[in-house]
Amino acid sequence: MEQVREQVIERVFASGVAARLRSQWDRNEGIGQNDKALKFLGQDFEYLQSHSLQSRRLFEDDAFPAQISSLGFKELGSRSTKTQGVRWMRPTEFCSDPHFIVDGATRTDVCQGALGDCWLLAAIASLTLNETLLHRVVPHGQSFHQQYAGIFHFQFWQFGEWVDVVIDDRLPVKDGKLLFLHSAEGAEFWSALLEKAYAKLNGCYEALSGGSTSEGFEDFTGGVTEMFELKKAHPDLFSIISRAVERGSLLGCSIDISGVFEMEAMTFKKLVKGHAYSVTGVEEVEFKGSPTKLLRIRNPWGEMEWTGAWSDNSREWAGVDPSVRARLYNRSEDGEFWMSFRDFLREFSRLEICNLTADALQASQVKKWSSALYPGEWRRGSTAGGCRNYPATFWLNPQFKVALQHPDTDGQSGCSFLVALMQKDRRRQRREGKDMETIGFTIYEFTGQAGVHLKRDFFLTHSSSARSELFINLREVSTRFCLPQGEYIVVPSTFEPQKDGDFVLRVFSEKPADSQELDDDITADLPEEVRNDFELIQTKINLLTNQYTTEAEISASKLQTILNRIISKHKDLKTDGFGKEACRCMITLMDTTGTGKLGLTEFHVLWEKIKRYLTVFRKFDLDKSGTMSSYEMRMALESSGFKLTNHLFQLIILRYAKEDLNVDFDNFVNCLIRLETMFKTFKEMDTDVDGVVSFSFFQVCHHYQKHGLLLLRESSLWSVNIKHCF
Numbered sequence: 001m002e003q004v005r006e007q008v009i010e011r012v013f014a015s016g017v018a019a020r021l022r023s024q025w026d027r028n029e030g031i032g033q034n035d036k037a038l039k040f041l042g043q044d045f046e047y048l049q050s051h052s053l054q055s056r057r058l059f060e061d062d063a064f065p066a067q068i069s070s071l072g073f074k075e076l077g078s079r080s081t082k083t084q085g086v087r088w089m090r091p092t093e094f095c096s097d098p099h100f101i102v103d104g105a106t107r108t109d110v111c112q113g114a115l116g117d118c119w120l121l122a123a124i125a126s127l128t129l130n131e132t133l134l135h136r137v138v139p140h141g142q143s144f145h146q147q148y149a150g151i152f153h154f155q156f157w158q159f160g161e162w163v164d165v166v167i168d169d170r171l172p173v174k175d176g177k178l179l180f181l182h183s184a185e186g187a188e189f190w191s192a193l194l195e196k197a198y199a200k201l202n203g204c205y206e207a208l209s210g211g212s213t214s215e216g217f218e219d220f221t222g223g224v225t226e227m228f229e230l231k232k233a234h235p236d237l238f239s240i241i242s243r244a245v246e247r248g249s250l251l252g253c254s255i256d257i258s259g260v261f262e263m264e265a266m267t268f269k270k271l272v273k274g275h276a277y278s279v280t281g282v283e284e285v286e287f288k289g290s291p292t293k294l295l296r297i298r299n300p301w302g303e304m305e306w307t308g309a310w311s312d313n314s315r316e317w318a319g320v321d322p323s324v325r326a327r328l329y330n331r332s333e334d335g336e337f338w339m340s341f342r343d344f345l346r347e348f349s350r351l352e353i354c355n356l357t358a359d360a361l362q363a364s365q366v367k368k369w370s371s372a373l374y375p376g377e378w379r380r381g382s383t384a385g386g387c388r389n390y391p392a393t394f395w396l397n398p399q400f401k402v403a404l405q406h407p408d409t410d411g412q413s414g415c416s417f418l419v420a421l422m423q424k425d426r427r428r429q430r431r432e433g434k435d436m437e438t439i440g441f442t443i444y445e446f447t448g449q450a451g452v453h454l455k456r457d458f459f460l461t462h463s464s465s466a467r468s469e470l471f472i473n474l475r476e477v478s479t480r481f482c483l484p485q486g487e488y489i490v491v492p493s494t495f496e497p498q499k500d501g502d503f504v505l506r507v508f509s510e511k512p513a514d515s516q517e518l519d520d521d522i523t524a525d526l527p528e529e530v531r532n533d534f535e536l537i538q539t540k541i542n543l544l545t546n547q548y549t550t551e552a553e554i555s556a557s558k559l560q561t562i563l564n565r566i567i568s569k570h571k572d573l574k575t576d577g578f579g580k581e582a583c584r585c586m587i588t589l590m591d592t593t594g595t596g597k598l599g600l601t602e603f604h605v606l607w608e609k610i611k612r613y614l615t616v617f618r619k620f621d622l623d624k625s626g627t628m629s630s631y632e633m634r635m636a637l638e639s640s641g642f643k644l645t646n647h648l649f650q651l652i653i654l655r656y657a658k659e660d661l662n663v664d665f666d667n668f669v670n671c672l673i674r675l676e677t678m679f680k681t682f683k684e685m686d687t688d689v690d691g692v693v694s695f696s697f698f699q700v701c702h703h704y705q706k707h708g709l710l711l712l713r714e715s716s717l718w719s720v721n722i723k724h725c726f
Contacts (some may be wrong), residue, residue: 032161058150072206121300123216214251215353386497
């Protein structure tokens, strides 16, 4: 069990400090931008294509194999009838003359198949309206004729970085036809290959089933999405939509359902409930002498169109100027139709607009917005505090400060900014039974010491200044605010506490605004050690052990006997007792002579520590459970003189808490002894007090053995330099 725990800590550390450093280095080099996209799973398109051409073998992608596992795990799993008879075939095997793109990528290239990813297809259809954006996602120069090697690649924005995803062109085929997304032009395959690349990015095709169009919008642009409830429509919404279309924003809309039984139910005029449509055009025409506002909508099914006013066969078109009618009117059954703005507000429930920047759509002038992006994480037992309905743990959530220093340029007294909270990798985790968490954020006004993680008392005595409109189980929630100048704290959270997850917080402001993550500096304010004379210590030991001894040293087994005899008398403490390994660890940490035993003076120092820890433990065991909950543990550590970062606290909970996330007394003692030793060791070695310590290779080995994982794993937090001496 201990070995498993250590391995888990190793993985957390590797994905924590080291990963953050690597990510920062990459960003400094410009890696992760669209022109220097990260190579997903380390696959380099140009190298793999060149290798396939030289070997004269078509590329086969082992990272996303042509197997059932790439289709799905439940509805598209091995036991599903939907996957029976599915073959993986290259377009060259079932199409006489396949093409990547025919006469440009258009909305009619996006027709839905047997997968419930209409939200994604609506986003792809909108993407075709902006050629610049399209070629960010679909790189130029790909073909089934020139340099064809059975390999293609696409680029997607993922949580602040662009990634390049390589695939082979083996596609799921059933009864001689593509199973999923396909083009109305049967010999065109860019859209089907794009869907496959996106499925690979998210783990499998089934992971794409069900979602919000805003996900696709943002993964194709890196933009930020805002939602508009059409039942309480903004009075200037038609102008907002018009400006959004002019600026190349992507737009989607849908009709809410009241239950699962209404999913894909048809309205009287052939609109589909719970289905994602894209808004592809906006016009204002003269009809019977009056201006009439129109929207063009597309159903990604490629069929099933609105039959009301301004539909393909409606009589309204006869009352429009012939030149306008010739430009707009299309009677084909292609899934695209016009409808009046008034009917749009009546029939649809929600509009999603993805802006390429955070420009206020209400403003007629395009503005340059400042932006900041922060990765973060919620971890059970340490930083997953839940929403403010849970005051005991809410303060444990990550916290971010935003300093609004300059009012808007339009004469308003407030400062406009937009906060967007996005949870990461949830689709990829569906195979593990996970789905979107319910997320949101709360904003508090604050003026105080910079860089300090706010504690429980602050949130108990201060009301919020603003919050996200909803706590909802979408990948992202975003809300626009206009608040007075000042400093504000943004607290992102899941609705319930103890929910694991990774997130990205983005802050967009019209004027430059300083922002930073709030975290405590790593410090320790430790009491002086009390050392008594030898005879007094000997007397104390005899009293503790209830027997007379003249031993000058205490072994691990003797220490275990002493500590467990004492702790058994405290019936209010829950503990499994001090194990032999824990006692060996304490002796290793406290042993100054290298004998593997504690001298009486060293034992006395240890015993005084344990008495002090017992006082702290009882003080902060607020519910008198005999154990420390995670938030009690954090308060106890601070009371003991330790201020730690969120990440270090996560490691402590992972290392010392049991499965129920509670810390019993023996683990509490072990943790504090290690922390004290770690700080004292560093202070002793930092002779020039510059916050940097240099280790030789042999010192690294020594301190790793003596102080365990905690010191060296978090050494980068003190900027430790490790100098190899061989």
